[in-house]
Amino acid sequence: MNRRFAPTAVTTVACLLSSSALSRLFDGTRWWLVPVVIAVLVAVVTATVSRLLRLPTVAGLVISLAGLAVTVTLLCARGTALLGLIPTPLTVSTLRDLIADGSSDISRLATPVPHRPGLVVLIVLGVYLTTMLVELIVVTLERPTLGGLPLLALYAVSAAILPGGVGALAFGLGAVSFVALLLLDGRLAVGRWGRPVATSTEAGAYGSAGEPPRPRVAVTALGVSLAALVVAVTLPLALPSLDGAGLVSRRSGYGAGDGPSSASVVQPIVSVSQQLHADATIPLLRVRTETPRYLRLTALENFDGQLFTLRALNATRDDRVSGGLPKPQLGGTTSTASAEVTISDRFNELYLPVPGIPTKIKGLVGDWRLVDPTGTIFSTRTSTAGVRYQVEAVSPDPTRAQLLSSNGRVPADLAVDTLLPANLDGRLRTLLTTLTQGATTTYEKVYAIQEYLRGPTFTYDLQGAPTTQDGALAAFLFDTHRGYCEQFASAMTVLVRMLGIPARVAIGFVPGEQQPDGTYLVTNRQAHAWPEVWFPSVGWLGFEPTRRADGATTAPSYAPAGVEDPDAALAPGPQTEVAPEPDPSTGSGQDPSAAPSATATDGASDTAADAPHGATGGGFPWWAIVLLVAAGPVLLALAVPGLIRLRRRRTRLRPGRHAAGGAGAASGAGAHGSVDQVHDAWSELLDVAADLGVTIRPSDSPRTGVARLSSYLDAEPTPGGGPVRANDSPAISGFPAPDEPGPDDDLTPDAAPSLRYAQAREALGRLAAAEERARYAPPELASPPPPAEITRDVLIASDTLWSIAPPRGRRIMARLAPASVLYRAPRPAASPTPDAAIPTEEPPAPIDPHHPDESDTGRPEPAISSRR
């Protein structure tokens, strides 16, 4: 039993292990892994069951697809199905909608992708079909090595999308599964030859138990492959890599990347902290501008309770800045700024410093792309080092009145900016209530938070700042009250988010110090982080809770620092006015799921929570497209050889293809055949032989070839036919002997096998005789048999040959990938068929008057050899 099910087991394990390649595409585990496991198991089980029941291939296929339907229904549209299992029309439409959703998710979402119901459908479909294919190849067709190809497709998808590849673990698992397939292949290959033979020392080990010993060779092979695998995984770690992700990173100054984001290997906030804490002062930028502003790099939106991190940046080629920048959608008054930025070689980042939301950019070389929601210009290929460009940017600059009257719902796609972890310190809520006491509008509340943080309670202290450990935020707010921009910005963002208002942490630089030549010099000391709050009809607005010791961080004009900094309005900081209004969702409080998801429906609560930013579609879309869309052409391509073969056969056997067939074809007897048809029949026979793996060499004459086919038939136990070689005796044993049933005997479908073989042998003999006459006899003696007879002989012969082609897998293989099409050069067509469509009454070739057979209106003489 074990041996019998080994291929099935290997298939299952290989598919499951290979699915790990998908892990880095998705955020979270359980929501996609469980469906994948279920899909693999159902696919394997259905296929195995139909095999055990010895169902025909088509029935097996139907069962497998039914399993797919049930699986998808169960996993994705249970509510719509009968008994939760049986799909209904409603299920179909639901699934169709889900698939459409999934497809659009694919085009919009960045990796890692959060839980989306539509994606689950696509994942289940893809994995199930892949598993079916692998199962078919490995178990049915007995070609385990080829089974690696569909699995490779899974890898190719992930590897093509993820910049860091599938990762060492997934690679290792996939490699292990392929090694398992290879071992299986080796075992099957040995099995095809017979039983493995044990040496004398091993023989004792298993004796007659029938269980072969684990061959030493296999153990060695396993060892070698595992060693190769270890080397393959570990060696690259020690080598410098192009993206700096190796253990030896060329980006030593900014820390090793471990971020989950696809575009950045550096955690920006860590980078800010490092730059601020660096011992040396390093000039990073020179900015020539009339309007010094904060230089923004990017904004951090994901919050894990301690640290703000970057959401994945994704941009398509369409988002290249060289193609022009979109007009930012800002309400209220705005202010523009232009600057000429020269970046030093020491500033080796992925993001471009921009004074606001970029609207125009010039002089930039390389593949820079704009990510719309965060206004980030980034490149994964080029670094900022040494770049020089002119940029124009716009920032919202509302009045206080505008902000006070700002009112509206938070759009669903900003829900990510209100997310908070569930385990926040309870004191935060109390603090927030205290702070916002008396404030009625959103703006007032936000302003109150800023004022509190800028207040005398807190001290800007670079040295004593808490690090990013657990509870650091609470410690900063309630105990130490000491920190730098990172703590201030994070604290404010968290507090604002607790109000249900979208907020995020922007990072970048404060304007820097003006130099004698008028430019502003920005060093690592100017690295900064500040909160951005979203106001309806205004957009993202920067605030400044940090009160830097050097006074570089003044509060914006729309949120002037109250008592402490009356001159704030002059400040070059983020410039906007303030005009708060109560937001309908403000009261929602700290529960993130109760966030402003007015639009969120029950079934799509995730949609609101993770609502993506539009137009970020980048690498991700390929995987499902590859899996699903490419499946069609691939299947078609796979079917092509079989179809070509079928077409050839049809063409050759088509009645009336040769003029001689003509009118006589219908009645059969009495018609004169055509030489071309004999050649066609012979070619068909050769192709059948090739498909079945019977080698007929070019050096074989017709009767030798037929002798080979006959001995192929003889492999079956039938009376009276030993393997023959044409040269053994003047007559071919496959030829009809006079006392055997004549060719005109009807072929009964359920004739005893031995009779069928005898008839097939006669048919083969007649075909060979006809072919050698057609080829070698003088035209007068060629006398091809009537077309109907030829066709019948070909059918008898090829049907019988096919019927004994032993394993079913081999037979399917021969049908799908006929060797005659794949390996044998197509023989030149015997001759054009000029009058194929026009049946003629007359024999095509003028018959020589001396032709001895002319008077013979019946069947032409059989091959002379058969008369002996």
Place this chain on the structure above:
Amino acid sequence: MVTDPGLRHWRDPVTDIGHLAEVAGRVRASVETVIDGKGEAITTALVVLLSEGHLLIEDVPGVGKTMLAKALARSIDARVRRIQFTPDLLPGDVTGVSVYNQGTRDFEFRPGPVFANIVVGDEINRAEPKAQSALLECMEEHQVTVDGVTYRLEPPFMVIATQNPVEMEGTRALPEAQRDRFTARISMGYPSPAAEMAMLDSHGSNNPLTGVTPVTDAAEIIRLVALVRTVHVSPEVRQYIVDLVGATRAHPDVSLGASPRAALHLIRTARARAALDQRAFVLPDDVQEMAIPVLAHRLLAHPEILLSGEPATEVCGRILADILDRVPVVRPGGARPLRHGR
């Protein structure tokens, strides 16, 4: 096209060719009363007879070489002469000599044993090369020239020679020119145990050859030979023969390949083989079947191949089998001219 006029002379090809097979069957039956279980050797001998060729029977002593030669000769009512090739045999002993006739005071030609329809040359490789060479002219040109006078030999003319393998003591290798003139070489091989038992039973007491009586005559053989010449050989088969012969010349293990004469002999024997099979046209199978008997003895393998000690006969047979396996019956791409160029 040579074949067509010939075809027209056939009254009824099938009948004629049936007659040929019937005669051949009689001869075969006659020979088989003497030699048991050597159907293939007998067939080849008949083929050589019908293709106007000469037969070389090579084998170890005592397996019935001479018996086969004599039985075949006796089955035909024709002039049969036998020459025992001994080391002291002189050319004149083969071809005949001019002797001075006292009566006429002139030289008078005394025909040698070659002036016959069937000449059995026994142990041909025990004679000096000069004696062997006496056969050169008569075998190829069916004539003898002595003292400047050329004498025609009457058809049919066939030399059946026997020899021991060169490895045997007291033998000399036949010169290449001489070997090339033999159409086919066969070897007898040891009889099967059953055949050997039967032989002991029947031949123990009396000489079986005495029971062999002619079953056909020289005139009949001449007619059959003419009939064989009309057997159709398609261009494909001719091409195949040329390819085969060419392959022997190109084979890496061969230092001397088959001659054009070999190709000629091959096509003749293939015709005869087809006719024996009652077929009016030649199949590649006929060629394949005759290739080893006709070609093997003409090939000269490279000396280093022979260093292994394998007998040259087997080496050449193997080379030919290899060639037969490789040369395509129908030239790839060369298509099949379905109606022959005519």
